Amino acid sequence: MTLLLTHLFWLAGALLLVVGAMIVADKAHPRRFAAGGFWILYAVIFLVGDKLPAELVGVLVIAMAVIAGFGGVLGAKPNMPSEDTRRASAKRLGNLLFIPALAIPVVTVVVTLAAGKLAIGGTPLVDPKNATLVGFGIGCVIALALACFVTRDSVGQSAKEARRLIDALSWAAVLPQMLGMLGLVFSDAGVGKAVAHVATTYVNLDYRFVAVAVYCIGMALFTMVMGNGFAAFPVMTGGIGVPILINVFHGDPAVMVAIGMFSGYCGTLMTPMAANYNIVPAALLELPDKNAVIKAQAPTGALLLVLNIVLLNVLMFR
Amino acid sequence: MQTNLWPLLGVAVIIVGFLLRFNPMLIVAVAAIVTPLCAHFPLDKILAAIGTGFLKTRNIPLIILLPLAVIGLLERHGLRERAQIWIAGIKAATAGRLLIVYLLVRELTAAVGLTGLGGHPQMVRPLLAPMAEGATETRYGKISDAVRYKLRAFSAATDNVGLFFGEDIFVAFGAIVLMVTFLKEAGIVVAPMHVAVWGMPTALGAFVIHSVRLYLLDRRLAKELGGGAQASAPGDREAAPGIGAQAQPSANLAGE
DSSP states (O other): OOBOHHHHHHHHHHHHHHHHHHHHHOTTSTTHHHHHHHHHHHHHHHHHGGGSOHHHHHHHHHHHHHHHHTTOOOOOOOOOOOHHHHHHHHHHHGGGGHHHHHHHHHHHHHHHHHTTTOEETTEESBOGGGHHHHHHHHHHHHHHHHHHHHHTOOHHHHHHHHHHHHHHHGGGGTHHHHHHHHHHHHHHHTHHHHHHHHHHHHSOOOSHHHHHHHHHHHHHHHHHHHSOHHHHHHHHIIIIIIIIIITTTOOOHHHHHHHHHHHHHHHHTTOTTSHHHHHHHHHHTTOSSTTHHHHHHHHHHHHHHHHHHHHHHHHTTO | OOOOOTTHHHHHHHHHHHHTTOOHHHHHHHHHHHHHHHTTOOHHHHHHHHHHHHHHTTTTTHHHHTTHHHHHHHHHTTHHHHHHHHHHTOTTOOHHHHHHHHHHHHHHHHHTTOGGGOOIIIIIIIIIHHHHHHHHHHHHSSOOHHHHHHHHHHHHHHHHHHHHHHHTTOTTSHHHHHHHHHHHHTTOOOOHHHHHHHHHHHHHHHHHHHHHHHHHHHHHHHHHHTTGGGGGOTTOOTTOHHHHTTSSHHHHHHHO
């Protein structure tokens, strides 16, 4: 049997289903049916999404957005032992506590590197196309076993802890996927073509430096709107990079794409649309300002974008 | 050929929605309906586009959801406190220095393809951020919530910067494959290795710029928390009276 992404979807779906059921059963929760229902809908999409008609999945997604949009995904009061208890436990267990946490990256890396060799009778054990993600999933399962062993606690308690963290994350856990979906819808609807049309029609690209700056800043801005450099790259490179920087000014294409993509990443540092890098950590770290991570990154992103424009102008036309 | 510019309305929905601070889930849902509507999609096709788009992107949240059970359980048993005790034992540690070292390791490991070695749920929340807070508390005593939040935000930012500008100089990374494939379709052949090499100046620039900012963060912390006189000599800890009171960091932490 080969471990596929599908198995990870089942695992995530099972976790969400348990969490959703816990919330619905929690009489102390302020809005248990809305919040529990939100996670159960999400679980359904993970567990049986492939078998449902796409239109129905679309309806479920919008239902989730509506529940979240009207404040339905509240968390319950977290139930944690006092800081003294945790400190005593930390002293008692010592550095053993690090082992399960570090097992996740270690197993991920080992599986990624060994994926090509892990096979029984010609059938690969791990989906070679998604070796890193599958390795990550295996790492999480092994780490959970180790964590239960080290702390002498139960899998049931770990589900309660997962619920505590999912409560803290709330809808921010779903936002990255929503934005990924939006990126696909945008490209279906031809947003990229429209942006390239506007950029090439209304900006004077006859000066080389202007064209270089427009390419880099355009990559950053379009990445900020889409939340993803990969979505901006074909639009800007097809609209300005290849026709102007390469065909008109004869620049080096390898330099252009390398620095162009990095200019997009500067945009990623500065946008709430890159939710998994910027909004999710703010929720995970329980920061009151959802844009705190972006604010910490923005100066690095802006300075680096300026550096990129200079580098591209110098290195591309050696 | 006439380009239909109306789908740009979807982009406007996003920008206006975020500026007016509507719930991001709602903004995205509205944009996902308005945009294809402007491209003259019928309703069932819009719903299907949303549904298939959401199904195709199910791999994105896995990295957030799967480690939660482990990390939550370890936190209950004191993982974050352990990280703070550990960093308190390293006398030279400051938040800025810790994050610079992490930035270097994160960028170098990502550059050789080991992107799984960091991440927000499994590394930043349970280990890196508590260490940055712990190092600062060991040095300056109790810190305010504002400082705590700033340290956490910088921890997350450092993980991002290291990942983004490291992974793109790894030849087998998806971004380089995407770039080379795109150029090939435009009739231009480039070697993936060249793309990786030309990414290095920016990768180095990212490390230098962000490290300088982390160094300045240390300076600012010393000035704000160290109390006047010792701010001018951040390297000379023993001379600082306010910090001398914290000479036994582990005893101090255990006593809290």
